[in-house]
Amino acid sequence: MRYAQLVVGPAGSGKSTYCSTIYSHCQNIKRPCHVVNLDPAAEHFDYDVAVDVRELISVDDAAEYMNLGPNGALIFCMEYILKNLEDFGEKLGDFEDDYLLIDCPGQIELYTHMPLMTRLTNHLQTLGFRLVVVYLLDSQFMCDPAKFFSGAIAALSAMLQLELPHVNVMSKMDLVPKEVRPLIESYMNADTHVLLDELNRTADDKRRRLNLRLAELIEEFGLLQFYPLDKDDEEMITDLVLHVDMCLQYGEHEEPRDVDRMDMADMHWWRERGVSDEDEDVELLSAARVLTQRRTWFGFGQTQEYDTSPPKPWYQRHARDDTDEFDRFSTEERKERIALRREMMDLQEDGADSTNLEAYAAKVADLCIKYNDRLGAAALVDNSDFVQLPEVNKAALEEFLEKTKFD
């Protein structure tokens, strides 16, 4: 399976910088990755470009030979690429099992007015690529709600035009002054109440109705969540890559290598954190993570899927975030959870019946109480029928939840 991110967004929004940042991140995590330049007007890059559209045609050549101005030359280039799409696509076809970052031109009207991107994406799909659009918006221009609305609608237009999984990114977060951050954060979640209040301050009745309709559109379709990006914040980059991977379903086709019982999502999670899958501990670590995630830990042969909801944005993270939780456990708790998970795996191999399922669920319940794990306890009680939790343990968990309730 091959994967590609189409990196789009207005001029100067940070597309090339994004490609450079993700390219370095991929190198660090040992993921094969190549950058493709689709911008005939591009000038220089601080990374190796594997395929460059300028080898086919560049704006400078078009301007010189066709005697065109900069915009006319760009349109000419786009038409030329369209006519020679098959040749260009062939070059992209050289990469097996790889991950491409396609750095697109900044003039987004080129895609909304011309069929280039749609034709290119269709072609890539016929070559077996799984695609995601990463749409960048510059946080610098998002310091007032009217600009946010126009940026969000441009993102929506690209989303509708390209009809592909779509991730919105708010770039250059490091440049946002502290006092403006709360406002930007509210935009990133498309908090329409905040936006409307701001927008309506100076609007007349007619404009207020328009603002309301636009806000409803944004809210109703839930399409406009933005992921923050500060190119120097490793954690933000990891979160974003993880989210894009979920949209791409990256890695789901792969066969596990050394660790045949491990969930691929776990392996991927650890790889993202620099742990090699040749490392024996990965199986243990992953097992522990499954346990901490409380999604699949108490069932035998349960088909419940991983929760693929996007990781929480950095500003919403709190101590009980699932993905961070493992790090909070004491060594003793980790060991016990790992041991229990191993026991469950052995039972799975021997064949689970209702007696050992009950015994297992009872042990998990004890562990929740022992380590003051309210979230796990609540999940277990909610799924008590499904996991065949014995009544006595269910009652103990309910008592524990009642006793440790926050007011």
Ligand SMILES: Nc1nc2c(ncn2[C@@H]2O[C@H](COP(=O)(O)OP(=O)(O)OP(=O)(O)O)[C@@H](O)[C@H]2O)c(=O)[nH]1
């Ligand atoms: N401080 C900061 N600067 C950034 C960031 N991302 C991009 N920039 C700067 O913003 C400017 C434009 O970035 P590019 O990556 O060239 O933007 P682009 O979207 O590729 O531009 P075009 O291809 O011309 O449309 C450059 O000066 C970058 O150094 C960021 O996260 N933080």
